Amino acid sequence: MDDYRAVRELLPAPPLSSEVERAGRERLNAAFARERVRRGRRTARWSALGLGLAGAAVAATIVIAPTTPPTAPATSGIVAQADGKRFLLIAAASVASMPDEGAWWGSTEVRGSQFHEPGGRYVLRESESIETWIPANPEGLTWYRQTPQGTGPATPQDEAAWRADGSPTSWTYDKPSEKGHVGVVQAEPDEQRTWSTEDWDFRILTAGKPLTKTSEVPDTPEGLKALIDADDGTTIDTAARLLFFAPVTSETRAAAYRLLASMPEVAAVGQVTDALGRAGQAIEYKSGEFTPPNYTGATRTRLVIDPASGRPLSIETRSVADGLLLTYTAIQDSRWADDNPLKEKK
Structure with missing residues (x-):
């Protein structure tokens, strides 16, 4: 099976437009033609590796504790x-x-x-938008914009039930909701x-050593696995965080895909629609990493991906019991850019 045929079979239905399919082919051609090793031109970009917001201006640290003695990476790939x-x-x-150079990492x-x-x-849905701009300059400030989007019925079926309930604009919980309200x-x-x-101080700690430079992040799946050096569950969660949240190189992001x-x-789950209604391919695994702190049931984590662009779409946590x-x-959106729009408009 050639690579183009694989793309056609795996991308979401309905069939792609000629423009989208052509863009996917161009990306694949560029990926296969370029050199695999570009480490020499890399320099340290920031003093800490960003792995996502913990909320407001609160710092968060991911600790990876090895559960088994370190082992040499596999030589066979x-x-x-x-x-x-x-x-x-x-x-x-x-x-x-994808380009991976610029003065700011924005998402x-x-x-x-x-x-x-x-x-x-x-079912109700509560949501907010978070825009983040992390500077390549380790002396710069990180900028945030938080836009709360309120709470309302999650689906059209839920909206019908909400209207039958009198269309309330507030809800009182005597005992915690699934989120802990x-x-x-x-x-x-x-x-x-x-x-x-x-x-902000987002870092990976491996064997007690802080990882503080972009150039220290491996760009092969073997290198990432050796760096994380933890149980399989932690390895998967960390690869997902690198893929979705960290301002790392395109090669490192590709390595995270291969590691997963x-x-x-x-x-593999197959074709799905993510929380924003976008079509993609998905994988699932057992994890409590993104589970609400007060939720006691079993959960599974779903990662939704757009294979044509290579962009991650969403991380979702679902109840095993009822699929909620x-x-x-x-x-x-996530990209490297030369300008920070939040800094300009402040």
Whole structure:
């Protein structure tokens, strides 16, 4: 099977337009033609590796504690273990051709959670948009814009039940919701906020050693696995965070895709629609990393990917019991850029 045929078979239906298919082919051609090793031109870009917001200006640190003695990386290479996951290898080839130099790493995420209204008759969705600009200059400030989007029915079916309930604009919880709400939840969103801070400290700690430079992040799946040096669950979660949130090189992002493809615990789901209604291919695995802190049931994490562009679309946490979408982070945009629009408009 040639690579173009694989792309055509794996991309979401309905059939792609000629423009989109041509763009996918061009990305693959560029990915296969370029040199695989570009480490020499890399220099340190920032003093800490960003792995996502913990909320407001609160710093967060991911700690990776090895559970087994370090082992040498495999010399034969890491490859996908199942045909159903080969779309990850196509995504890796696509993302490897993306530009990855600039003065700022910018991303826009939509974060949301879903939970039943107090009577359990319908599901509510609470969401917000977070725009983040991380400077390549380690002395610069990181800028944020938080835009709350309020709370309302999650689906058209839930909206019908909400209207039958009198279209309430607030809900009172005597006991915690799936997200842990207690008290009054308002439908009306809070005000937008824009701010900057230098107190973010997102790092990976491996064997007690902080990883603080971009050039220290490997760009092969074997290198990433050796760096993380942890149990399989932590390895998968960390690869997902690198892929979705970290301002790393395109080669490192491609390596994260290949590493995920190699993990037996990662299962292909097939074509899905993410929390924002976008079509993509998905994988799932068992993890509590993104589960709401007060949720006690079993969950699975779903990663939704666009293989044609190589862009990650969303991380979703779902209940094993009933499939309810509990939390999600959807990536609307992420890129390197020369300018920071938040700094200019402050």
